[in-house]
Amino acid sequence: MSERRSRQLSWAQRALEDRAVVVIAGDRGSGRSHFCQHLRDHFDAQGWQVLTVHGISAFRAAPLTALTLTNIGSEREAAGRSIAAVSSELLSYLSAQHSLVIVDDWDDLDEASWGVICELRRRLEVPLVLTRRPSRRGQSAPGSMSVLGDVFHLQLAPMDLRGIEGALSARLGGKIEGGTLSRIFASSGGNVGLAIAICDAAVRDGTLVHHQAAWVARGDLWSESLREYVDALLEPLAPDELDLLETIALLGAVDLSEFAEEADLRTVEELEQLGLVEGYASGERAMVTVYPPLLADYFQHQALPIRGERLRRWAAEVSATPLEPAAASEARGSHSLLIRLIEARQRQRLVEARERWEREGDTASAVAFLDALADCPGTDEAVRELARDPRLERRERLDSAAHAEWQLRFAEWLAYGQGLPEEAMQRLEAGAAADPEHGPALLALHAEIECELLGTIPDISRLPDPDDEALVPTTRVAVHRAHALLATVGLRIEDAHGHLEAIRALDPEGGGLRARIIEGHVILAREGPLALHRYGMAGLLAGEERLDPRAIRAYGALCAFADFMLARHSRGSAIVEFATHLGEPSWYPPFAQLSLLVLDSVSASRQGARQVSANRRQDAAEVPGPDGPLPTQSRLLAEVQAVADTADPVAAAELATSGGLDMWRRGWRYSAILAMAGAIELDPSPARYESVREYLEPLEGGFLTTLRIYATAMALQSAEEVAAEAERLVREGQPGAGLALLARALQVARASNPQAVEGIEARIAELAPFIAGDTSEMRRLAVGRIQLSEREQEVAMLAARGLSNAEIAAELVLSRRTVENHMRRIMARLGINRRTQLKERLPRLS
Structure with missing residues (x-):
């Protein structure tokens, strides 16, 4: 039994000893009967006379059946017994000084039995326990509790x-x-x-x-034997309620603002009253999801393909975000129950770490306690108190490896968690001087802090050769990681890859999350965004399985970055929403929270949610600390998108260019070349290309080669030359980027060479069916380009031609209500308030 349930049980026992009435409310399966059994066992052990009465829904219309089935007194059938006779028998049975009546499933008790129990309460003041389901729509009861006097209520909430x-x-x-x-x-x-x-x-x-x-x-x-349980929950639902519930389960979670019709909101409210959905906050949005989550599994395993297809189409109309199976799955993972689960695990971990520290008091337990504290809000003073504990000083010489680990973790907390990099670096310098064996590991972190928080490339000549086998393995891993970070930042990708391979050979855990983040960026440079997404998704799912919020944030940021590179903004948003709502924002791993907010700002803008984009940009600005050196660790990306939103491509490109040049001067070359490539996407002019050509031309190897070819071709002014570079990318195994260049070639041809249009269009039509839709666009930043679904684009085009909602509905064979919903979302995404403004915005639609 959980600690909370134990407290509730003790409270109920005291109340009943004071001859009170205790009502225990809980859903089916919440443990009401189990709770009552604990009460019965307790009072049986105290010598009390305990009578348990069970309400049975099938016998609600049969007077006195519930009391008769207790086998008190006469064995005659209920129909042959009067209320007076049953009352007399119960009065005799419960005449002892200490008696208790437990009524399980009070909702299903027949009225006559309830009347007798009320009379017993009035005459003997016998304490009562009543269990019931939470009060909900359409739920009947055997009578009122007002005759019982003071009643104490206990709600059996879900267990932790x-x-x-x-x-x-x-x-x-x-x-x-x-x-x-x-x-x-x-x-x-x-x-x-x-x-x-x-x-x-x-x-x-x-x-x-x-x-x-x-x-x-x-x-x-999932088991088919669970279907009976779910069928009982769904039995009271009308067909429209069942449809809406299954749609919410299909989507995983739905923003309440998506329900434009009052009738839909009322249906959601009815489902809430039945306990089948629950609401939760996700940033500024009010979300709703099914409860219990098992309902999602139930609907998923229904073998009703026609019904499923109908509801999927309706779901696509209800949700402003186009439904994708993967996105729905990811959204389901983001609901509040899993978040509560992770928070519960964090609290449990903190309790266990504190108990271990108090019990053992050694440096290893202090490290574990510091790790647990770092994941919980409002624990800064507890960390400082831990650092001042004299037991650490007494123990440090007994285990130098553990003490070095403590110094590393505490320095990370100071530098990244408290914004005190100089103090952290001083401590690391002093620790390295005092511990030659583990000193290089401390100096390696010193170099990482200097690069990431002071914005300078450190001199790493002080670090030993990480391949020196005389060094302890943990020190070699730390030094390799510092080298891998600096090589990645400086765009020496193969060097970084070599250091990461060495870490893998030395450490089965791969050097920890910080090394895995570096590895993700190396994978992007060597293999491309699809490989990065596979890598990030594997880590994200593993982190979810382990209930590890650090891993979820780290790998979630990598997945979102991959989706950003592939222009899969709706999917990226689903991942970011999950990763950023794991309780209070955390500083670990460094820059992960900043990356998530920056990417969410860009994705929101690309989906037309400009206010959400601005809010995320503000959240990113308020994250403590400077920008980081790796891609997406800079606020520049969100700022460039904000300027692009004003439909000023030259200004946005200028900001990206100047920001990229500043990064290059700092030595942050990886981030710099991505910023410069983005500038060309925004302003594909020869002058823009010339301003960054010297930085892009040397790019070679893997995805960097693709990026160079792509950025160079974007600035070409000949449709034939752009198309030729597109074919080159297709031959080299990059069909998505090739298709994106063909789209650019088509744009150039329409402006300067109309004769080439037909041939380019034919090649696009030939190539497009063989490329997955989510890999066919390489452009990440765009000016005023808003993602609308195919149906929304059809509706927008017809509305721009002057058709009314009724005429559009007839043209597309839709209901008028569906057209109204589409128009509401289209105008919100485009930031317009009049239909006449559609014509000027349609050329910018993606």
């Missing part, structure tokens, strides 16, 4: 992670593996009865097995 873990471990008779526990918790929403039902079904189906001293999931935890 530790409570579910205890219940499942007790059920299984052993430990349950962490990833499996998180999956069951997420599906059950903390409902202990449902968690046990999922567990039992998985054991029966063979998908939950005992392996190496723990219970581990093997495959999907």
Whole structure:
């Protein structure tokens, strides 16, 4: 039983000893009956006379059946007994000084039995326990509680992670593996009865097995035996309510503002009253998702393809963001239940780390405690108090490796968490002088801080050769990581790759998250954005399984960066939303929060959500600390997009160019060349290309070659030359970038060589079907270009021609209401308030 449930149980026991009435409310599976059993056991042990009455929905119309089934007094059937006789028998049974009546499922009790119990309460002042479902729409009751006098209410909220873990471990008779526990918790929403039902079904189906001293999931935890449970939840729903619930489950989460019709909002409210959806805040948005989350699995496993297709089409109309299967899956992962799960894990980790520190008091436990504190808000003073603890000084010479690890973690906290890089660097210098064995590791972090927070490229001649086998492995890893960072920042990609390979050979964990972030940027430079996305998604899913918010932020930023490079802005937004709403913003890993906000600002702008974009840009500006040296760690990207939003390409390109040149002067060459390439995308003029040509021409190898060819071709003024470079990229295995260049060639041809238009259009039509839609655009920044769905573009074109909503509905065979919804979203995305403004904006639509 969880700590909270234990407190509620103690409170209920004291209230009943004072002869009170306690009402326990909870959803089906919340543990009401289990809670009552604990109360019964407690009072049985105290020598009390305890009577348990069960409400049974099938017998609600049969007077006195519930009391008769308790087998008190006469054995005659209920129909043959009077209320007076039953009351007399119960008065005799409960005449002892200490008696208790427990009514389980009070909602389903027949009225006559309830009347008798009320009379018992009035005459004997017998304490009562009533369990019931939370009050909801259409829910009947056997009578009023007002006759009972003062009534105390207990709400059995969903259990926390530790409570579910205890219940499942007790059920299984052993430990349950962490990833499996998180999956069951997420599906059950903390409902202990449902968690046990999922567990039992998985054991029966063979998908939950005992392996190496723990219970581990093997495959999907959904079981057809759970369908009966869900069918009972859905039984009260009208067809339109069921449709809307399944649509929300399909989307994973829906912004309430997407429901334009009052009727839809009322339906959502009805579902909320039935306990089948829950709302939560996501930034400035009010979101709604299904509850329990198991409903999503239920609908997913329904073998009704025609119904599924109809609801998918409706979902695409309800949601302002075009629905993609992957995006829906990612959105589902972002709902509040998983966030609560991660927060519960963080709290549990902090408690365990504090207990270990208090129990052991050594440097290793101090490091673990510092790590746990760093992930929780409002713990700065606790960290400083820990650093002042005299036990650390007494222990430091006993374990120099642990002490060096403490110095590294505390210096990171000072530099990145508190904005005190100089103090951190001084401590590292002093620590390195005092500990020759581990000193190089401290100096390696010193170099990283200097590069990332002071904006200068450090002199690393003080660092030893990381391939020197005389160094301890942890020191070699630290020095390799510093070299890998500086090589990546300086665009020496193969050098960086070599250092990362060395780290892999020395450390099974790959050098930690900071090394993995560097590796992500190296993968982009060598292999391209699709490879980066695969790498980031693998890490993101693993982090989600481990309930690791640090990994989710780090890999989420890499995934979002890949989606930005591929212009998959809606998908990137879904990932960013999940990664940025894991509780309070955290400084670790460094720059991850800043990257997420910058990328979200650009993605929001590209989807027409200009106010959201401005808000994210402001959030990024308020993140403590300077810009970082790696791509997306700079606020420049969001600022350039903000200028691009004003439809001034030259000004936006000038900002990108000047920012890129400043980065180059700092030695941040990787970020610099991406900024310069972006400038050419915004202003593909020969003059713009000449201003950055000397920096782009040397690019060679992997995706850098593609970037050079692409940026150079964008500035060409001959349609034939642009098309030739496009074909070159297609031959070299970059068809998406090639198709994007063909689109540029078509633009140039229409302006200067109309005879070439037909041939380029034919090549685009030939190539497009063989390229996945989400890899066909390399342009990332655009001037006034807003992503509308194909249907929204059709509606916009017809509206620009002067057709009314009714005429558009007839033309496209849609309902008038659907057209109105489309027009509302189109005008909001384009930032216009009159239909007559559509003509001037349509040429800018993507």
